[in-house]
Amino acid sequence: MKRLTFLLIVLTTTLFGQKIPKNIVILIGDGMGITQITGGWIYKRGHLPLKRFTDVGLMTVHPIDALITDSAAGATAFACGKKTRVGMLGVDSAGRPLTNLFDIARKHKKKVGVISTVAVVDATPAAFVAHVPHRRMYDSIAVQYLHNMPDVVIGGGRKFFESHLLPTAKTYRRLRRKGYDIITHPDSIVYASRKRLIALVADVDLPPPARRKLFSLMAWNTAHRLLSKNKHGYVLMIEGGQIDRACHANHPDWYRQEIIDFFNVVEDVLHQAEKDGETLVIVLADHETGGLAIPHGDLTTGEAELKWTTGHHTADLIPVFAYGPGSERFRGVYDNTDIFRKLRALIEAR
Template structure:
């Protein structure tokens, strides 16, 4: 679970704005990772997520490729090769940098239509996020990727024709759900699907795990980052609290299941966010040093089998290495 742009201050602001409590407090293991990329002390989401997904430091803007622009195998692809169900949930478009880094292999993060096409090369079982236009009304070719998804046996729905809360998913089907034509709106403007999508995804992937091998799911709270870029405390806090509710739903599943590892972290901090003098519980006076990312160390929370692997201070690439080890995947 990735809170894009979520540093310690974003967590603190959410905590103090939510009756001084978060589900993050339920995690027994906390660590810190070093977020820098191969070409910059200040990473972007593409390089940061590729570090998590494939275990390599790469250049800013890279999606699932190394510094030489060669494709690198991702943890999602490894899980698919091992026969595990896989899924992605995001409050951005599904072709945005973080989710894209788990399935696509392109030189630059803005190649949204190429990224969408790469999704069809996977065996992904479920994805929920925005970006329908990159599948259906493409400028670089005449393909309708939604129809191609359906021809692969994937059940495609959207916010236009189906309420996510009423979406009925069948274990025998693979599922895609578009939450927006382009980018979803912020939580405080009416978007509220992250908790429901997280619960749906975990239950669905668990039900599809007919071989009892486990599953892989990446959930991104994308817009904590956008609040940082906007230097908007209220935006950050509302997105942070929604993310924490999704974390709570995931923890509840893991506690019932007893075999699920939950990892929560961020690709980087955004905004150089601080809580200033004059702040009180429930009313944060925020300040910013930047409208971009910073190089802060980033917290990592872990719960479940193998959680102890995530204590201490380590490179962001180590998150991939630890996941691969705990899954029992062979070396690349």
């Protein structure tokens, strides 16, 4: 019976052209609604890497008991497939730990990685690793990372891993024995040479793009180089974490730098996926931040006038862009929890 099922799966996937990716890259622009994307398009004078994505969807992002979500409930929805309350991370609304996409990927022999421009214990990356009733339990999240370390971790948040709770030298020794390179300076990321990597290169968040320069591109390129050695592929989450920060602050220049930085990474990942033909790339957000509008601007000069309506998150539906094997599954209008189900099906089908 088992063999017959297997044969049927092989037949249907080849006969009906169902495409299953080897690698999955999930790019999350924290706080990036459709207007934040539009702003990036204007700043790049009409160049939009997202135009090369073949499939587009829209998703609702509300938490279980309210209209407006935060990053914790939002990321839990697509990382774990369940709606939860605002502030809760990797757990359902009763506080029970949920299985996440990384757990499923590892069961299928895939490598996993997170990259963020903020602390890796922050809500969005942490939803793929940790389970806590409140997102600000950074020390607990760091401890859970240490027990369940992704193969590649690149971002900020070093101070939470070097707090009084954890004997640093012993912890790092143990991780080196497990094959990890430990890097603390951003310029050294590209020299990572072991099969695994922990690069915590800032105490909390990284500095804005003007000061962190090519960090995002170096982080992605290094993660891809290490993770792609695995013949079963990988699942990598990359977060542009400061789009949200800049939009909370209603800070035009910071937002402009962040969206351009994020678009550059999207473009590089897409380029890789176009080359290898076996990588699914998904671009989405957890929610919109700032209620941004652009009443005026100029595509030829790349200038945009920004008007914010709030310093908080909004209820906007969020666009999803997909490219690569399985991308057609992301068409339509659905809920953020469906992202988990769609990706789980693709991981389990291979």
